[in-house]
Amino acid sequence: xxxxxxxxxxxxxxxxxxxxxxxxxSAFATAVGIDRSALSQLLSGASTRLPxxxxxxxxxxxxxxxxxxxxxxxxDEVLTxxxxxxxxxEEAPDGFDRTLLAxxxxxxxxxxxxxxxxxxxxxxxxxxxxxxxxxxxxxSRQAQAGGTQYRIGYNRRPETDxxxxxxxxxxxIFARGLGVWDRFPEADRRQQLLHMATLLDDLYPTxxxxxxxxxxxYSIPYTIFGPYRAAIYVGDMYLVLNATQPIQTLIRxxxxxxxxxxxxxxxxxxxxxxxxxxxxxxxxx
Numbered sequence: 066x067x068x069x070x071x072x073x074x075x076x077x078x079x080x081x082x083x084x085x086x087x088x089x090x091s092a093f094a095t096a097v098g099i100d101r102s103a104l105s106q107l108l109s110g111a112s113t114r115l116p117x118x119x120x121x122x123x124x125x126x127x128x129x130x131x132x133x134x135x136x137x138x139x140x141d142e143v144l145t146x147x148x149x150x151x152x153x154x155e156e157a158p159d160g161f162d163r164t165l166l167a168x169x170x171x172x173x174x175x176x177x178x179x180x181x182x183x184x185x186x187x188x189x190x191x192x193x194x195x196x197x198x199x200x201x202x203x204x205s206r207q208a209q210a211g212g213t214q215y216r217i218g219y220n221r222r223p224e225t226d227x228x229x230x231x232x233x234x235x236x237x238i239f240a241r242g243l244g245v246w247d248r249f250p251e252a253d254r255r256q257q258l259l260h261m262a263t264l265l266d267d268l269y270p271t272x273x274x275x276x277x278x279x280x281x282x283y284s285i286p287y288t289i290f291g292p293y294r295a296a297i298y299v300g301d302m303y304l305v306l307n308a309t310q311p312i313q314t315l316i317r318x319x320x321x322x323x324x325x326x327x328x329x330x331x332x333x334x335x336x337x338x339x340x341x342x343x344x345x346x347x348x349x350x
Contacts, residue, residue, distance in 0.1 A: 070137070071113075071115065071136060071299060071300055072110070072112075072113040072114070072115060073110070074136070074137030075115060075135060075136060075137065076107065078135055078137070079108060079124070079135075082124070083108070085128075086128065090105065090108075096127050097120060097123040097124045097127055098120065098123045099120055115136075115299075115300060115302070118154045121136075121154060122154060132154060132304060133304065136299055136304070138285065138304070154302055154303070154304055154305065155296075155302060155305055165303075166288075166296065166303070169288075169290045169293070169296065170290070172290065172291075173293060174219075174222070174224055174225070175224045175226075176226070176290070176291025176292065176293075177227070177228065177291060178227045178228070178288065178291065179227075179228050179229075179230075179288070179289040179315075179316065179319045180228070180230075180287075180288045180289075181229070181285070181286050181287050181288075181322070182231055182286055183298055184235065185235070185236075185239060185257070186229055186274070187216055188216030188217045188219075188264070188272075189261045189264055189274075190257070191253070191257045191260045193249075193253045193256065193257070194249070197248075197249050197253075217264070220271055220272045221271075222271075223271070225271045225272070226271060227271065227272050228275065228319075228323065229273065229274045229275065230275045230276075230277060230319060230322040230323055231274070231275075231276060231277075232276070232277060232278070232282075233276035233277065233279065233327065233328055233336075234278075234280075235279070236337065236340060237340065239254060239257070239258075240258060240340040240341075242254060251344075255341045258337045258338070259337075259338065259341045261337045262334045262335070262338040263334075265333050265334035265337065266334045269330065269334070273330035273333075274330055274333040275322070275323050275328065275330055275333070276328035276336065277323075277325045277326045277327065278327055281325060282321075282322055284318070284322060285297060285298070285299075286298040287315060289312065289316060289319060292309070292312065294312065295311070295312050295315045
């Protein structure tokens, strides 16, 4: 789900809550701790930005709905008591080394990390792709590059055990220069795929990439940090699960993605290299 879809679902559900509440906009805004103009902006759809984490928590608590329903991750409005207590929300600021994400990686050292990326896995990106994606997302290039280098270093540690699972079609779309990569030059795309193939060979077996058929399976982006927690990526923030049962449920989901993979970890480097050898001009169908 991209940011625009997430914003649209949130806006629709916010409007539904406003209608149900029988409050006017001023009273509704006061109830969730924002001013009326901020609420009007959220309802208008003028921006794809979601409100601050604190505001999302206030809305969920005030109207007794779940955060995952509010953000379009579930059709169930109400969380069970166990999950409600185990769910947190964290913003994702620039500066990877200062984030909880880096802390969670460090805490999970020596355990298995399972990762479903939103696009090209961070640690496999070239500097050119980091620059390009930072530009289109209006993110700090330095922070993005710092995250990439941290993850490469992390995966070179002998105790690291990381599995990554993603749709095969993400790499095929990238190779063709479609979607968000439609302005990324063909030569840079080829270099990115060769760089990926080299790193996949270099980091194997501590880092293992599996590719599944995105037409047969679906997954939102998330990372499971050993047995400790799982972080679901929703744009500028993470939904964090800390309780054992939901973490185990996500682990089973991840394991099913791996079972469905048609490119296994020992084959992924060769697959990336084959894509690099094909000619796909920018925007090719």
